[in-house]
Amino acid sequence: MPIKLGIIGYGGMGGWHRKNAPKVDGVDVVAVYDIDHSRVEAAKEEGLKGYDSLDDFLNDKEINTVLIATPNHVHKELAVASANAGKNVIVEKPVAMSMQEIDEMIDASKKNNVVFTVHQNRRWDKDYCKVKKAVEDGLIGKVYTIENRVHGSGGIIHGWRNKKEYGGGMLLDWGVHLIDQILYMIPNKVVSVYAELFSVINPEVDDYFKLLMKFDNGISAQVEVGTFCLRSLPRWFVGGNNGTLVVDDFEGHGGITKINNLADEFGSEIVETSAGPTRTFAPRPDEVKEEIELPDANPQWTDFYANVRDVIDGKAELIVKPEEVKRAYSIIEAAFKSNETGKSVEL
Numbered sequence: 001m002p003i004k005l006g007i008i009g010y011g012g013m014g015g016w017h018r019k020n021a022p023k024v025d026g027v028d029v030v031a032v033y034d035i036d037h038s039r040v041e042a043a044k045e046e047g048l049k050g051y052d053s054l055d056d057f058l059n060d061k062e063i064n065t066v067l068i069a070t071p072n073h074v075h076k077e078l079a080v081a082s083a084n085a086g087k088n089v090i091v092e093k094p095v096a097m098s099m100q101e102i103d104e105m106i107d108a109s110k111k112n113n114v115v116f117t118v119h120q121n122r123r124w125d126k127d128y129c130k131v132k133k134a135v136e137d138g139l140i141g142k143v144y145t146i147e148n149r150v151h152g153s154g155g156i157i158h159g160w161r162n163k164k165e166y167g168g169g170m171l172l173d174w175g176v177h178l179i180d181q182i183l184y185m186i187p188n189k190v191v192s193v194y195a196e197l198f199s200v201i202n203p204e205v206d207d208y209f210k211l212l213m214k215f216d217n218g219i220s221a222q223v224e225v226g227t228f229c230l231r232s233l234p235r236w237f238v239g240g241n242n243g244t245l246v247v248d249d250f251e252g253h254g255g256i257t258k259i260n261n262l263a264d265e266f267g268s269e270i271v272e273t274s275a276g277p278t279r280t281f282a283p284r285p286d287e288v289k290e291e292i293e294l295p296d297a298n299p300q301w302t303d304f305y306a307n308v309r310d311v312i313d314g315k316a317e318l319i320v321k322p323e324e325v326k327r328a329y330s331i332i333e334a335a336f337k338s339n340e341t342g343k344s345v346e347l
């Protein structure tokens, strides 16, 4: 059955979905509902049905799937109303503002036997897919540390994202993407979370945060997002017991350095370096180093819609599952708590 998509919230991301969803066979955007009349008019000018009333929109029988792209504070009420109207529901990230809201959304989707998923599109980012494959294929041995970061320099957070009541701040905005990426790569249990949030130049919400997750297999994963970083560190740093991986950017540039023989110990003499005399921090000789390329990956964000289409047709399993969305949100809740208490939160 083709997806006949109705979009709630025709702003930046609603417009993005309008442009990209129809690139997938069997996915059409047919209607828009927005509380801003000018956005409804814009939709009509583009040949879509435009609604100023939620009830009228939800009564449109042509719409079988609703995509919610509003500010975060109204995701829950709109998702529950859509599920109760018998529509499949796709919600933008972050799914909601509390675990209780997520539970209500999942309950409504189960009660009405509709599909419920969240647009965690960064599972299809090129840089991420390369890192995930390298880790899963054991290219750097046993991983002990992962750093997943985004440093931007724009600084000022615009519009509703700058207000707490709308679900603003970077932990909810970008944090949920980067946490989801880590959890989708490491299936083990997270045993503790420690986080520090800062309002560097945006007084009401966090515009810089650093979060540490410890997994029961010993892996330590750091997620860091900063909006006012005028110089930046690489997008990914991953350490394993047989190599080091760095990805510089969203394009996935970077590489892996290994040594060709772990047992090949180089001399125990102290070496004079720019850091002074040292053995441990002396550079490895080039002949023992092996540079290997990152795995190839060419994911497409539009694969998200194709998966939802196939799930609705009963041909596939959902890629972004409600229980995974809850798992990511439990880390966000723990991070807010850790920041408040100044302590690590055991899970």
Ligand SMILES: NC(=O)c1ccc[n+]([C@@H]2O[C@H](COP(=O)([O-])OP(=O)(O)OC[C@H]3O[C@@H](n4cnc5c(N)ncnc54)[C@H](O)[C@@H]3O)[C@@H](O)[C@H]2O)c1
Residues within 6 Å of the ligand: 008, 009, 010, 011, 012, 013, 014, 033, 034, 035, 036, 039, 068, 069, 070, 071, 072, 074, 092, 093, 094, 119, 120, 121, 159, 160, 173
């Ligand atoms: N997945 C991603 O990569 C990604 C990227 C950007 C934004 N988002 C998410 O998309 C959502 C929307 O963000 P945006 O940047 O498009 O915001 P936006 O401000 O550009 O657009 C929001 C739209 O929702 C409308 N709206 C507000 N309240 C409404 C309500 N109660 N009912 C109907 N319409 C309402 C507004 O009038 C506006 O047109 C957020 O949840 C955000 O986190 C996701």
